[in-house]
Amino acid sequence: MMKLFFFKIISDKLLLGFFLCLLWCVTDSNTTPTLITATTPTTISTTIKPPDDVEEVTVKIQDETSITLMWNKVNNIPTYFLKYDDKDGAKEKYINQTNGEQAVVKEVSHLTAGTVYHFTVITISDGLNSSGKSVETFTRPRNADNFKSIEETERSITLQWEKVENNDYLIKYGSNEEPFTVLDENPVKRKISGLTTMTEYNFTLFTVFKNTKSRGVHIIAFTAPPNTEAITVVGQNETSITLQWTKVNDMLNYTLVFDGSEIHIPASEGNLTTVSNLTSMTRYNFTLFTVFENVRSSGVNISAVTAPPNTEELISVEQTETNITLRWKKVENILNYVLVHNQLEENVTASKDQEFVTKTIIGLMSGTKYDFSLFALFHDVRSSGLNYTAATAIDCAAVDWKVTNSSITGTVEGLFSNATASNKSHSHVSPKGSTVSFTGLYPGATYKLFLVYEKQSRTFEQCKHTLTITPPDLSAHCEYLAAGYSIHISWNRPAGLWTAVEVNVAEKTHIVNNMVEHQVQISEFKPTKTYKVSVAALSGDLRSSTPFVFSCQTDPRGVIAGSVMGVLLFAVLVCMAAFILLKRPDIIRRNKTFIGGPTEKDEKPITVPVEKFPDHFYQLSVDDNRGFSQEYESLMPVGTEQTRKEANLLDNKPRNRFNNVLPYDWCRVKLTSSDANETSGYINANYMPGYNSSREYIATQGPLPSTVNDFWRMIWEQRVKGIVMVTNCKESGKTKCEQYWPGDSKPHMYGELVVTIRYEQKELFWILREFTVKHKNSSEERTVKHFHFTAWPDHGVPQGTEVLIRFRGLVRQHIEREGTGAPTVVHCSAGVGRTGTIIALDVMLQQLEKERAVSINAFVYKMRLSRPHMVQTKSQYVFLHQCIMDSLQENERTAEDIYENDDMIYANATALLQFHTSSNA
Template sequence: MWPSPADVGAVTVVSQTETSITLTWDKVDGIATYDLFYNDDGTNKTERIDRPNGDQVQYVVSDLTAGTLYTFTVFTVDSEGLRSNGRTFTAPTAPRNIQNLKAVSQSETSITLQWATVDGIDHYILVSDGRETTIDASEVSHTISSLTSGTEYSFTLFTQFRNVRSSGAILTAVTAPRNVQKVMAVRQTETSITLQWEKVDRIDRYILVFDENETIIDASEVSHTVSNLMSGTEFSFTLFTEFKNVRSSGAILTAVTAPRNVQTVTDVSQTETSITLQWDKVDGVDRYILVSDGNETPIDASEVSHTIPDLDSGTEYSFTVFTEFSNVRSSGVILTAVTVPPMVESVTAVERTLTSITLQWRNTNTAWTYQLEIEHRNETVDVGGSLGDVRETVRDLKPGTKYTFRVITVFEHKSKPYEVVTLTVIDCQSINWQITSTSIQAAVDGEFTKATLQNETGSPLSVRQSVSFTGLYPGGTYKIVLEYERLLQCDHNLTVSPSDPVGRCEYEASGYSIGVVWDEPLGVCTQAEVNVSGSKNLFDCGERYGVVGGFQPARTYQVSLVLLSGDARSQNTFVFDCHTDPRGVIAGSVMAVLIFIILVCVALFIFIKRPDIIRRNKTFTGRSKRSTATTKAIPASKFQNHFSTLSLDNNKGFRQEYDHFSLVSADQPQKVATQPENKVRNRFSDVLPYDWNRVKLTSSGFTESSDYINASYMPGYRNNREYIATQGPLPATVDDFWRMIWEQQVKGIVMVTNCTELGQTTCEQYWPSGRQSRLFGELSVTTISEQQEPNWTLRTFSVKHRNTSEERTVKHFHFTAWPNRGVPQGTDVLIQFRGLMRQHIERDGGRAPTVVHCSDGVGRTGTIIALDVLLQQLENEQAVGINAFVHRMRLNRPSMVQTESQYVFLHQCIADSLKRTEDHIYENDDMIYVNAAELRELH
């Protein structure tokens, strides 16, 4: 038997696909033919391989079934056709690839894959990023986790059978991009909501889903406005990021549109401190918000009005009313409204004339204007609102008539009116005064409630009632004052007729002259008018004797005698016959010459040695019956020589003139000042006011009933009551002092003392320290300014009556460099100080007296008053009468100009004013006389 050929060695499976298996083996020597036997689906198949090339045989078995394990037998066939025993082995085909591989879901960190199942395999192999994952053959999906968001990944999924993999299904998929962060509604209107978010990098776009609609937003945008919405409604928004058509999970935001604004907001009422707003109700809101001056006030949704309290009067405010829904506000409605302006604090009649009244009030806001209503004329005047004091003069009024004025503050609204009732003054000059020697009567056309004669008050009088004062002092000059509730209506000086004269004749000059003697008149008489045969002669009434010359002896002449008091004449003329002396017929000429010479010599002697004897003051200043002679005014051109003359013989002239003052008015009564209840009101027992011209306090508007104060009316340059000289207030009289200031309507106080001097209290401080207020009785005094200078202090006081709320301003001129009973160290500072007070008197003093005081109210007080009057006289007349005016002052108050050094100082002030040279400085009283001696030597 022929032996079988040798079998092939090892057979190697080179590759497997789903339909083929590639085999290879080494050739067997001498064998050119090989047979491959295998079974496919139950069918045995044999394939002949004839004369393969090379040393190895490689053969591909095709048309196989995927995922099938095949048994192969390789036979060698020799040339004789004999087969070998055969080399048998198994090999599977690659399994079928999966179908429909896809990414079914992607998140920021994962991708889930899904595929159709493949039967007859062992498992799946997933390869991604070089990593292999084995998946059970029963699974049809797999999730890959821990991925990076917004990143593209490549996946290959294999099936595996008998360790043979399929060719693999490849899928590219991306993770979902990162969601947006902090998406918010940044602005809401009634019809739109604007969303905003933080930018997300590496995305293709944003997708906004709202109400089932999608809006694509460019990746560069970070905000978007959704429009055409309904007001006051809640909406839900989802914002996605998208990368390669894969969206993020989405950020959800719920937001509301702004509610509808309120409609027709109005200010329905206003007061000085509140405004009430009203609006139409808005449905579907949570509440209203009212904003003003940065303050927010929530208001319940059921309310449609609100009152804002605690506002400033007369001020414009801006209000914004919002509606609010789910903490979202509407755009708001703005309303500007103003409070009612305040009523003016005070209206004062600062000037009243016959036909006009000037009202003044204070304005504190330039936006305010005013209306002035004049009741009696049914007239309204618009007044501008300049800052500060506002003045308005109403003209064409009727004299002596009461008018009611109302001042209304206007600032869109009108304030409550401030009503002031005042009067025009009465035309004193046009009143038909009926004057006798003991009475003054008149019918007055004008309103007043009180008539005062000097300090004697008549009964209250009304319109057209007669003013009647009787029992007056013949020849006296009286001040008639008509008032309406403390308002000065008429201020008029009248001199009643002197008493009727009674006279007789005496022989004089041997019949060539007539001596006329008249009885001492009752009352005041300044001159006697003697008329003989048409020759009018005036004599000093106090002499009670006058000589008229130019007649013949032994003749009879008719004489008429009239007494004068200023310009007033006695009502009746006394007429009588005078017989001249018959003895003068023979030697008339000689004797006349001798008598004339003697008289001239005597007159010259008296004029030189005793000038005070022949100098008489002919000015009536009160009720004093005493009329002591005074010198005439000295012309300015002769004053320096006059000063030198008085300084001769160690100031003998000064001493003689000053000694003469000691007897002036010593007999005038001072009964009221010495009453027991009034003694404690006097600082010094020897400085008391005269009864006839003391200042009387009234009880109107004050609780005090006493009318006494140690104060006297003093004459000035223009009238007899320009000043009030008073003592420095005591602790018990400070209230009385301010009562006097108020009642006399004083606008200026001159103080020429310090409160404490040489360790003693010389005057009680009667004003509050600093910018404070202090109550004196019914009067509240406030220091509103204080200006201190080296030699004086200027203050301004506000004085307010607490019962009537009337307020006035008083200036205070305080000279601080004047020692008690002495004189200042120089004239210049006092002259400058006097200039300040004079400027105030002429500008603001009006007709009210100026109060002047030191400690006792006579020494320094008299000196500063005299200086003020004498400098006025010097300016207006170019002459000055120092002696005459000091004499005149002492008729009104004792001891005025209290020391001789003060009297000399007055002369020095006038001399320095005339010279206008370097200041004279006085160390003490004696220096005045040293300076006077130097001046005498100079001349």
């Protein structure tokens, strides 16, 4: 131990000597070194001063991972120590500035971004250190990672980035800067609002530490374009849906998203697209995006379904003159269908258990082609549609056939392609055209007429009719028998068929049905007399076109006895005449006065009692309705000489629907409103006589668009309680009458009148409505019943009499219940044909009930004195008689029964009204 102690003392002394020698070596050469010997026992005291610190340490450059420091040398000392702490602990860097620069520049690298550092610069000189000069600084923060745009709208962009620990942020775009601090959010999201739509923005994100920004990270983002204003479905079929939208900008593209798929639509392709290869009867949800620089708008949504398939078949199973019955196979799971014809749509609902669906379309025109389109419905979307053409049948019985003993001709109003007439094995084909003509027929034979219409390989039977043509003409002669009291008539047998021979002699008709014999003997004649005889062949109800007429003289035996009796009778007559002249000479004078009196004709109307009406009807019907034709033609000139000045005024002509149906001046309805805005009191309407008064009805035309207000004005002023309409607004595609009532329950103004429909009850052949009418200048409100008969063709007659008789019962019941004495308005299109027929039917049925007689011809005559053309066609005139005839049939209901049933119908309508009233309460 002692040895080690002495060794250490010696070593320390040697080390001290080494430093002293070194100090001497570096001393200025002019300095005289002081030599200190070891043998001198003198103690020397020496003090060494440490070097000075640098005056200032400055930060020249700051980066994320390095800091560059700068200071000036102290007394040109080149050696320094640099102390600092980092994440790995305390560090020292030895710096020896060997160049000749006065400033020392030192970059310290491998630092941590965004971190505060304390640097101390120590000057080293002569083995001594200065106390050190310190400076505090920090590294620049690093940029944020994953800086991107995550959401774009029209007015905002949402940015996102990964958080940098313990730093603030600054976002710069354009001239805008937005600083903010983030706490615990990661990733960081920032929504930049108040931007301009469809605009490019350059965003720079800076991380901020100690007011120092990072270098910044840049992105470019775009605000979203606006959505299209509207997107609609413009077409659907079984496998595709067509969408259309309003374009936003001609330069914008679009993206349509549906069912996990996307369709990109360039701006050049417009604003219409069809999405194909879809599944039938399926709902699809579509979202349409406007695209700008690959940025989408928020999107517009629309839902649509594909159409159902069409039915597999559509056929006509029955055609009548006014009806067509269609049948089709039901599409699986589809119960609703739409049938379109004549621009009208009818909804048809099938039941779940039926395989085939049938629909009868009624109220059609005879002999007319109709095009049908059938659509299946799925969520109100129609299938592509199945088209079908059918034709209504023709009433061949109503054709005015001209029949001779060898031909049949007639003009058929209706659609047909071919017409044939057949008798057993013989067939005749008519030439093409509306006129059917068959020639070279066998006299008296019965032919079956068959009219067909062919369309697209389908054949429609238009009508079947049987006609017997005129039997052949006969020639005959006679012989007298039985001493002049009988005659014997014989006739030839010409080619042809007949069922009987009609012999007329002495105003008596004898029918011979025995076709084996061609002769007949007729007794009870007077001898020595010449009788006019006619012979005609009969085939059913037809007779030879020209009866064979000849004279036949009876046997002259017995003439003497007859002459004697004649002389005696003459003598008796002479005596009686002389006696009368002697006793009553005034008879001759009276007769002369009568004969010389006025010759004015004063015919009494013909009234036919009930018990004689069938015979009267039969007499008018014989010879192809010859009696009807004569009566009707005699009515043609009635009333036509009366003036119609007001109707022909220039201002009033546009108010007339037809220029040949003008009201007579003496009985026209005059509008009397005092409204200054009304310029005319004219309306095409006449007062009409009835059974009870001379103004029981008003016959008028169907209103025109320009006369609807006048029509309601007349209803108000005449205090009308009932309107009878016997036309449809449109028939065969032509407007027959303007709809003059509201189409819904909302009140509608017609001039100064407010009209509201309270209820509407639709039946098979008519519609019952009830209106309330109120004048805008008063509180008075009136009720008007509307009786609308829908099954009466223009210029024609209804299918049967019963329906019209029942309808008339409804009207008559209403008139008698009201009992106001106000006229009932009746109109069709012109206000003469169907209008005159229904008025006449109402009056005749009243007369029939109260007088047990009718005078049809006289009443039509009377109506024509009040309005021209009343009961406009011969068919309507015949139909009027047929209505009376059917009313008398034993199997038909009595008038009382009809009224009873009408009460039930009227009660149903009243119940419906009460239901509506309670629903609105």
